[in-house]
Amino acid sequence: MKRQIPIPVSGGLILSYKCSAGCRHCIYACSQKWNADWISEEDLEKILSGLAGKIIPSPYGSKAVSLSHGLHFTGGEPFLNFELLLKAVEIAHELKIPSTFVETNCFWAVNDKSTKEKLSLLKSKGLRGIMISVNPFYLEYVPFERTERAIRISLEVFGQNTMVYQLEYYRRFKRLGLTGTVPFNEYLKLEKKGDFLRNTEFFLMGRAPYNLKGILKEVFPRYKAKHLFKEPCMPPFLRQWHNHFDNYGNYMPGFCGGISLGDCRNLEALLKEGIDTEEHPVLGFLMDEDLEGLFRFAEDMGYQEHPEGYFSKCHLCTDLRRHLALKGQFKELSPREFYEHLE
Ligand code: SF4
């Protein structure tokens, strides 16, 4: 059966999954271990041309930014290949893609001069804003002084188009007087037990259920698979806003790492033709929101339910997909390396 896929109106372009960090909660399982595999200029042109005219601006206008509008450049860590980031910004600007911003962990903000130069150059090429990551997971890799520097200088360069995600952690780190990098286990000693997620947004998907299992089981219950079968995807798996496009040409739905709706280098054809769910059985199950079907399918291929249970529907979904991806050839489970870098 053919199924239509959503016309994207906002999202992120992953330049590479390679990152200077390897955060325990990363929803795309990025790290230093990935091959760089930076997106080629040819694919940049193809993907951005396909998105031009579809991406909608922030409600405050095309020169403003907001999380689920416009287009952001991300990774991995896009500043690892600054020349490519500049090129992507330039092409997007020429194509009049509105509300563009870059997402970064700020590892590169080593002094005021080079930080200002980089941000000013990006702005001069047409970038509208920046989103700076702040949380206890990236803090294991990036000294907090660099984050503070990047925020201070971003405010000079981009003004109110500077987003800090998440501000709650920034306030806490300031209150705690943190400097340098802080190992996660040390950070936990500074918070009351289980408090590290208080008043913050946290996705129980991607790497987190694997890499943070020890600490999460003190905070969250775990469920048998059958109790998660009927849970809806939150936010919906198929939607127009905040989808992702990666360096391998995958059109990734929402935040669902390791799932490909097809080749975004030829977006028009993909949107026109839709997806054949017989050729892409995993997508067929997910589109029908039938996680039980996917569970039985994986069981037939040797999957065994974890006796200790799952933190969330996304945890179960990822675990089933990981089993299938490492067992067989499923075009829709891409990139395969996502499944190899979860732990
Ligand atoms: S969460 Fe961000 S900084 Fe951390 S590994 Fe993933 S892409 Fe890198």
Ligand code: SF4
């Ligand atoms: S359950 Fe699977 S398809 Fe649904 S949001 Fe989570 S990872 Fe995506």
